[in-house]
Structures are given as structure tokens and as C-alpha cells.
Amino acid sequence: MSAAVVTGGDPDRRQPTEQADTGVELAGIGLPSPVLTASGCAAAGRELDAFFDITELGAIVTKSIMLKPRAGRATPRMSETPSGMLNSIGLQGPGIDAFIENDLAWLNERGARTIVSIAGETVEEYGRLAAKLRSSGGFDAIEVNISCPNVADRGQVFACRAESAAQVVQTVRRSSDSRIPIFAKLSPDVTDIVEIADAVIRAGATGLSLINTLLGLVIDTTTMRPTLAGTTGGLSGPAIRPVALRCVWQVHQAFPTIPIIGMGGIRSGRDALEFLLAGATAVSVGTAVFHDPSAPRRIHTELAREVRARGFDRVQDVIGFAHRADDRDVPSPASAQHATPAPQETSSLEDWDFITE
Numbered sequence: 080m081s082a083a084v085v086t087g088g089d090p091d092r093r094q095p096t097e098q099a100d101t102g103v104e105l106a107g108i109g110l111p112s113p114v115l116t117a118s119g120c121a122a123a124g125r126e127l128d129a130f131f132d133i134t135e136l137g138a139i140v141t142k143s144i145m146l147k148p149r150a151g152r153a154t155p156r157m158s159e160t161p162s163g164m165l166n167s168i169g170l171q172g173p174g175i176d177a178f179i180e181n182d183l184a185w186l187n188e189r190g191a192r193t194i195v196s197i198a199g200e201t202v203e204e205y206g207r208l209a210a211k212l213r214s215s216g217g218f219d220a221i222e223v224n225i226s227c228p229n230v231a232d233r234g235q236v237f238a239c240r241a242e243s244a245a246q247v248v249q250t251v252r253r254s255s256d257s258r259i260p261i262f263a264k265l266s267p268d269v270t271d272i273v274e275i276a277d278a279v280i281r282a283g284a285t286g287l288s289l290i291n292t293l294l295g296l297v298i299d300t301t302t303m304r305p306t307l308a309g310t311t312g313g314l315s316g317p318a319i320r321p322v323a324l325r326c327v328w329q330v331h332q333a334f335p336t337i338p339i340i341g342m343g344g345i346r347s348g349r350d351a352l353e354f355l356l357a358g359a360t361a362v363s364v365g366t367a368v369f370h371d372p373s374a375p376r377r378i379h380t381e382l383a384r385e386v387r388a389r390g391f392d393r394v395q396d397v398i399g400f401a402h403r404a405d406d407r408d409v410p411s412p413a414s415a416q417h418a419t420p421a422p423q424e425t426s427s428l429e430d431w432d433f434i435t436e
């Protein structure tokens with residue numbers, strides 16, 4: 080998906096000058112695209128590979144893996160919500176040994192860059208997972224899921240307290256090869272996400288994945304009971320995008336040099352661009368793949384065009400751009416059609432028509 084000169088065939092590739100260079104460097108890893116999958120939404124990438132070449136993505140972020148095989152929660156596990164989805168899968172998975180033998184081996188054979196997401200019930204379990212991965216190798220980074228909302232006890236959500244979040248990250252850091260980047264995946268369900276970010280960075284996190292799902296609830300008014308067997312679940316999809324963006328913004332403002340993988344309801348290149356402007360170096364696409372399995376590839380192409388249309392040659396150059404409050408010197412847009420509207424000095428009710436769209 081680089082901007083190579085190609086004529087005919089795939090229309091996405093025909094006009095290279097309309098696409099910005101999509102290469103980014105994420106915690107020292109060179110990626111051809113800032114677009115990744117989101118953990119839990121694409122398993123280990125096999126199913127998506129039937130729709131597009133997964134090696135063209137920045138990386139596959141695998142479903143959080145635990146030490147032992149796990150059946151997960153009873154059904155129903157998913158429920159549609161306005162502009163979103165509530166899920167309580169319960170960390171179903173084959174366990175780390177089978178994951179390494181089958182899924183990780185397949186990803187390596189396929190040549191896909193891989194970020195392995197891990198989840199434990201105790202601090203010690205995270206350490207054992209990291210040690211197993213250290214022995215196996217064959218991946219590019221670890222995402223430490225300390226924020227799964229679907230645990231029996233809310234006290235088990237390590238990311239809800241700075242101290243427990245830091246303990247997990249410190250243990251994973253000590254048990255891993257020092258060259259492996261570690262991304263801590265944080266929960267938005269806290270009073271101050273910057274405080275949690277600070278704690279995990281001090282504990283050795285290389286970067287942050289922002290954000291995990293929000294804890295939610297749906298009640299079926301026919302049965303008059305919670306819809307999900309697990310009662311509560313994790314809310315994802317476009318409904319949470321402004322919350323996710325706010326978290327990326329706050330954390331990037333506090334720690335501008337810390338790499339962030341942004342996620343939460345991204346379904347277009349323009350959505351992805353918002354996250355990069357807020358300070359994310361890469362983005363994960365999750366819920367969108369359930370109705371459009373090719374979404375990550377489409378979003379990659381759309382992003383390359385959106386960035387170029389704003390006069391930038393490289394996606395890398397828009398990272399954190401929205402924080403440059405005094406720098407209104409945006410390069411001339413390549414196409415007037417996509418020009419950023421000038422800020423309005425006055426507003427009338429007519430300016431707010433979009434609210435009813």
C-alpha cells in the first residue's frame with residue numbers, strides 16, 4: 080500500500096501523488112502503515128487475511144491471551160447499542176502455549192508484524208506470560224491488557240488504580256527482552272487517565288494503547304433482564320470515539336514523547352486522522368471490522384489521501400499537530416475541495432445545522 084506508481088488495476092493505487100507516505104516509527108519499529116487491528120476484533124488475523132493482505136497493515140494486534148485455555152462467558156455475549164456494541168466475551172482463548180504454537184507461528188510464516196496482547200488474573204500471571212513470549216520470540220511488541228472490563232471483580236481491573244497498573248507493567252518489563260516495546264492498554268473508566276499513564280510509564284511502559292472499552296449495560300425490556308449473560312460489558316464503536324480522542328489528547332499533552340496507539344470507534348481515514356492529530360502514532364481498528372472486514376485496508380488508503388489533501392507529504396508529520404495551538408500555518412491543501420475551513424469569528428444558529436445531520 081505504499082505510494083508506488085501503478086497504472087490500471089486497483090483504483091486505490093492509481094494516483095500516487097494523491098497519497099501521503101504512510102510510514103511511521105512506533106517505539107522504534109518501522110511500520111509501513113499506522114493502521115493496526117485492535118485486540119479482540121480480529122483474533123490472530125487469519126480471517127481478515129481472506130479479505131486483504133494483512134502484511135500491508137502496520138501490525139496485527141492479537142486477542143488478549145491468558146496462561147490457560149479459557150471458554151469465556153455464556154451467551155449472549157454481544158449486543159448492538161446506538162453507534163456501538165457492548166461485548167462480554169470473557170477472554171476466551173486457547174492459552175499461551177497453543178497460541179505460540181499455532182497463531183504466532185502462522186503470523187510469522189505469513190510475515191505479519193505482530194503485537195501480542197496479554198491478560199492475566201494476577202501480577203504473577205502477567206510475568207509468566209511475558210517469560211513464555213521471551214522464550215518463543217517472533218513478535219514485535221507486547222500490549223499489556225490491564226483494562227479488560229469483563230472480569231468477575233472490578234478490583235481486578237489493574238488499570239483502575241495507578242499502583243496495580245504499575246505493578247503489572249513493571250513485572251512484564253522485568254520478564255521481557257529489554258528490546259521489546261511494551262504498550263500498556265488503559266481504561267477510560269478512571270478519574271484521571273494521565274495519573275495512570277504516568278504510573279505505567281514510570282514502571283517501564285514504552286508506550287500506551289488508548290483506550291479499552293468503557294463499562295456499559297444493556298437491559299432487554301422484553302425479558303426485563305440484562306441482555307448479556309455477563310450482565311455488564313465493554314462498550315466500543317463510534318459512540319466512544321470522542322472519549323478515546325480526549326484520552327489520547329490528554330496523555331499526549333502530558334507526555335509528548337511517549338508513543339500512543341489510539342483506538343475507539345475508528346471507521347474512516349478521517350477518524351484515524353483525528354487520532355493522529357491528537358497525538359497517536361498509530362491507530363487500531365476494531366469494531367468496524369465486524370461489518371466491514373476490509374476496513375483496516377480502506378482506512379489506510381483514506382488516511383493517506385486525507386493527509387495529502389491537507390498538504391502533507393508524510394503521515395508522520397501530522398502526529399500531534401492539533402496541539403500546535405499557535406501554529407495555524409497549515410500547508411496549502413492539495414485540493415481546494417478538501418480545504419480546512421477557516422475558523423469563523425461569529426456564529427449564528429445556521430452555523431450549527433450539522434447537529435441535525
Ligand code: DHB
Pocket residue numbers: 119143166167168169170171226227228229291292313314
Ligand atoms: C474482552 C472484552 C473487552 O472489551 C476487552 O477489552 C478485553 C477482553 C473479553 O470479554 O474477552
